[in-house]
Amino acid sequence: MRTLPARLGLLAATLAALLPLGFAGGAAAQSEPAAPAVEVRLDQDAATAGPGERISFESTVTNASELARTGLVAHLSILTTDPDVYVDPEDWSAQRTQYVDELAPGASTTLTWDVQAVTSGPLVLFVSVTGEAAGPVASSGPLDLTVGGQREVDSGQVLGLVLWTPAGVLALLGATLVRRRRHR
Amino acid sequence: MSEATRTRPATTAAAESPWLVMAEQELRDLWLSGRGLAVMLAHTTLLSITTYLIATNQELNFLEQREAVALTVQVTVAVGGLLVVLVAADAVSGERERGTLETLLLTPVPRRSLLIGKGVAAMSLWFGAFLLALPYLWWIGRDVGTFGSAAAGTFLAGTLLALFLTGVGLLVTTFSQSNGLSLALSFFLLLGLYAPHQLPAEASRGWAGETLLKLDPFTSALLYLERLVINAHTLTQDLPLLVVPALAAAGILTLALALAGRLSLLPRSG
Amino acid sequence: MDVITGGTGQVAGGTRPQTGPALETHGLTRSYGARVAVDSVELLVERGVVLGLLGPNGAGKTTLIRMLSTVLRCDAGSFRVAGVAHTDPVRIRRAVGVLPESAGYPRGQTCEEWLTLHARLFGVRRRDARALAARLLGEVGLEDRRRSLIAGLSRGMRQRLGIARALVNDPEVVFLDEPTLGLDPFGQRQVLDLVTRIAREHGVTVVLSTHVLDEVEQICDRVVILNRGRVVADGTMAEVVRRAAAPREGRLEVPADHRARALDTLAAHHVPAEPGANGHLGMVRLELPGDVAPEDSSAAALRCLLDAGVPVLGFSVEGGRLSDAFLRVTRGDGDE
Ligand SMILES: Nc1ncnc2c1ncn2[C@@H]1O[C@H](COP(=O)(O)OP(=O)(O)O)[C@@H](O)[C@H]1O
Ligand SMILES: [Mg+2]
Numbered sequence: 001m002r003t004l005p006a007r008l009g010l011l012a013a014t015l016a017a018l019l020p021l022g023f024a025g026g027a028a029a030q031s032e033p034a035a036p037a038v039e040v041r042l043d044q045d046a047a048t049a050g051p052g053e054r055i056s057f058e059s060t061v062t063n064a065s066e067l068a069r070t071g072l073v074a075h076l077s078i079l080t081t082d083p084d085v086y087v088d089p090e091d092w093s094a095q096r097t098q099y100v101d102e103l104a105p106g107a108s109t110t111l112t113w114d115v116q117a118v119t120s121g122p123l124v125l126f127v128s129v130t131g132e133a134a135g136p137v138a139s140s141g142p143l144d145l146t147v148g149g150q151r152e153v154d155s156g157q158v159l160g161l162v163l164w165t166p167a168g169v170l171a172l173l174g175a176t177l178v179r180r181r182r183h184r
Numbered sequence: 185m186s187e188a189t190r191t192r193p194a195t196t197a198a199a200e201s202p203w204l205v206m207a208e209q210e211l212r213d214l215w216l217s218g219r220g221l222a223v224m225l226a227h228t229t230l231l232s233i234t235t236y237l238i239a240t241n242q243e244l245n246f247l248e249q250r251e252a253v254a255l256t257v258q259v260t261v262a263v264g265g266l267l268v269v270l271v272a273a274d275a276v277s278g279e280r281e282r283g284t285l286e287t288l289l290l291t292p293v294p295r296r297s298l299l300i301g302k303g304v305a306a307m308s309l310w311f312g313a314f315l316l317a318l319p320y321l322w323w324i325g326r327d328v329g330t331f332g333s334a335a336a337g338t339f340l341a342g343t344l345l346a347l348f349l350t351g352v353g354l355l356v357t358t359f360s361q362s363n364g365l366s367l368a369l370s371f372f373l374l375l376g377l378y379a380p381h382q383l384p385a386e387a388s389r390g391w392a393g394e395t396l397l398k399l400d401p402f403t404s405a406l407l408y409l410e411r412l413v414i415n416a417h418t419l420t421q422d423l424p425l426l427v428v429p430a431l432a433a434a435g436i437l438t439l440a441l442a443l444a445g446r447l448s449l450l451p452r453s454g
Numbered sequence: 455m456d457v458i459t460g461g462t463g464q465v466a467g468g469t470r471p472q473t474g475p476a477l478e479t480h481g482l483t484r485s486y487g488a489r490v491a492v493d494s495v496e497l498l499v500e501r502g503v504v505l506g507l508l509g510p511n512g513a514g515k516t517t518l519i520r521m522l523s524t525v526l527r528c529d530a531g532s533f534r535v536a537g538v539a540h541t542d543p544v545r546i547r548r549a550v551g552v553l554p555e556s557a558g559y560p561r562g563q564t565c566e567e568w569l570t571l572h573a574r575l576f577g578v579r580r581r582d583a584r585a586l587a588a589r590l591l592g593e594v595g596l597e598d599r600r601r602s603l604i605a606g607l608s609r610g611m612r613q614r615l616g617i618a619r620a621l622v623n624d625p626e627v628v629f630l631d632e633p634t635l636g637l638d639p640f641g642q643r644q645v646l647d648l649v650t651r652i653a654r655e656h657g658v659t660v661v662l663s664t665h666v667l668d669e670v671e672q673i674c675d676r677v678v679i680l681n682r683g684r685v686v687a688d689g690t691m692a693e694v695v696r697r698a699a700a701p702r703e704g705r706l707e708v709p710a711d712h713r714a715r716a717l718d719t720l721a722a723h724h725v726p727a728e729p730g731a732n733g734h735l736g737m738v739r740l741e742l743p744g745d746v747a748p749e750d751s752s753a754a755a756l757r758c759l760l761d762a763g764v765p766v767l768g769f770s771v772e773g774g775r776l777s778d779a780f781l782r783v784t785r786g787d788g789d790e
Contacts (some may be wrong), residue, residue, distance in 0.1 A: 123415060157323075158323070176217070180217070205571065278745075287554065291547065449520065
């Protein structure tokens with residue numbers, strides 16, 4: 001995954017370069033915003049999971065322009081709105097960037113994202129897509145993911161395991177020793 | 185010339201395999217005496233403590249579940265290996281010291297069969313340790329779906345290591361001057377083989393370091409388990425890593441059984 | 455010695471012919487490092503004999519038995535046990551039963567379990583082995599201890615259990631290495647009775663190693679005395695005693711005023727004599743040669759006294775026992 005940061009860096013640089021353009025464009029097109037060339041849509045907008053659980057969702061990337069698009073990059077972002085929660089996206093998903101080689105005008109493709117809920121907290125996930133050139137960045141709507149609190153220590157259950165297993169062995173041991181005693 | 189004839193109990197024809205007879209008795213001695221169960225109690229207590237800490241302690245809980253499963257697997261392999269090597273290392277030198285070796289050598293049973301029977305008993309401790317680890321593996325790994333592969337992989341890699349350690353113990357015990365020496369030597373061999381795996385990652389950098397580590401059956405087997413459990417590899421993905429443990433086990437067992445004929449009442453001379 | 459023939463063709467599950475002597479060794483030698491423990495031992499022992507293997511501590515008895523029972527290799531020489539050559543150790547093991555010296559016992563096994571195990575290791579099937587174990591325990595008087603752990607048995611019981619174990623393969627030759635070591639007199643008595651009974655009832659050859667001479671006098675037909683690894687005496691009890699030529703002591707009692715004349719008369723007839731001890735004025739001690747039967751030598755001494763008119767009030771002969779011969783041939787050697 002050595003290339004991933006490099007790619008992210010490239011992406012960030014691209015975004016930075018686009019910023020003034022965006023402002024300029026925004027000012028210029030105040031009356032009529034340019035139709036985005038690419039659209040991204042998620043198949044769900046809210047989900048819940050327990051810590052350690054895996055969830056999976058899909059994004060549909062559609063080429064809304066008249067031209068065939070090549071070299072599209074889709075990226076999954078994971079952030080939290082709670083400043084006390086630390087999120088390291090790398091822990092959450094091993095594959096957060098996917099590539100779309102070619103998309104004909106009007107065509108769409110579906111990308112699947114796998115995420116493992118590592119920490120609890122309110123999270124926002126979204127997928128953004130851009131092309132190779134300094135084109136606009138299209139973002140999906142947010143997926144609000146609520147990861148439940150730390151697993152309630154089901155103390156009954158864990159105690160059942162950690163007590164009953166040795167207890168079972170102890171009982172067997174006792175039975176053996178009693179049996180042996182009879183031979184004295 | 186005396187030509188007396190006498191009757192004797194039906195022997196020889198379709199007799200039981202001596203190694204089986206030996207193994208049966210050794211297993212009875214180990215498990216019905218309570219010794220085997222006592223160490224299993226210690227094993228489950230250790231697993232219970234780690235599992236309880238994993239489940240209740242926030243810090244440990246942050247340990248990813250897969251890492252918690254891997255920890256349990258490592259504890260099981262280490263405990264099982266320790267028990268196997270200690271019992272195997274007692275096999276001959278222990279009997280010699282307790283004065284019970286001579287009566288065994290007086291039977292027409294090949295020395296090799298004696299060793300095999302004792303090796304089977306030693307291996308049973310590994311199987312016991314493995315079986316008792318299963319509920320823990322299931323409980324810790326139930327959310328991440330690792331139970332099946334973790335259990336199967338632990339069985340595979342752990343059994344290879346246990347076979348290897350059985351060979352080590354039998355070889356050492358056959359030629360040791362005393363039982364204490366045999367136990368100590370086997371124990372330190374185990375530590376020596378286990379240590380490289382615990383080295384910081386930097387030490388394993390470089391071609392030489394990596395090759396050396398991979399020649400240690402422990403390091404390879406534990407690496408296999410790590411990739412299986414933590415990196416969610418499939419059972420077959422890293423099979424090449426098990427080649428070294430398998431070859432080591434086969435080699436040392438062959439050597440121990442080949443040298444079984446040299447087993448004698450006195451450790452050095454015949 | 456036409457008894458030396460080939461091996462015994464053992465017929466599985468049925469009868470076996472017994473050919474050849476029970477034991478035969480030629481130049482049997484074994485050293486530990488520079489120490490020669492058994493030195494060129496030559497033995498020929500017929501079947502059905504109870505042989506006493508005597509010798510001080512460190513004489514090589516245990517080493518000899520271990521070689522003959524194939525648990526130790528010999529450095530030189532050859533031997534046959536029950537007609538089987540030493541080059542076929544497995545068949546020798548099938549033909550011998552051994553109670554090793556200070557044998558250990560698996561403390562965690564029951565008597566029955568241990569005997570059954572050993573019977574099975576000799577190829578007896580499980581059910582037969584259990585029946586055999588029960589029978590043998592009965593034979594050694596441990597029937598009510600069948601299910602007791604060996605750890606709970608007394609020393610004497612353990613020795614008897616060890617003897618039962620030596621019989622699981624219905625051996626032709628039984629070696630017992632110091633079976634009474636460390637037993638109280640009652641335990642010794644029990645073990646010796648057992649050995650005698652086994653020799654009689656099983657018709658086996660018994661080699662009994664010991665340094666307790668009483669035992670040998672009680673139950674052995676023949677003795678071999680080892681000293682520093684060598685055979686220094688071999689024969690029946692009487693032969694060994696005679697060959698050892700241990701002098702006997704005669705004790706003569708005469709009236710006190712006749713003692714001087716008695717001493718003079720004995721001196722004139724070349725019988726070594728001296729005044730007896732204990733301040734008893736009529737006692738005379740005389741030394742009788744060991745290589746002449748005691749009845750002959752004492753008769754000669756008495757005759758000369760009577761001829762000289764010395765009244766004899768009492769006469770007894772001491773010595774001529776195995777212990778005298780033993781001390782003479784071993785000259786008090788030994789490790790301790
Ligand atoms: N394992 C051994 N290593 C070295 N020397 C031994 C060993 N066993 C016996 N010896 C020596 O060999 C000699 C014969 O010993 P052993 O056969 O035990 O005699 P015994 O049974 O008549 O007392 C002794 O001098 C003894 O010290
Ligand atoms: Mg001895």
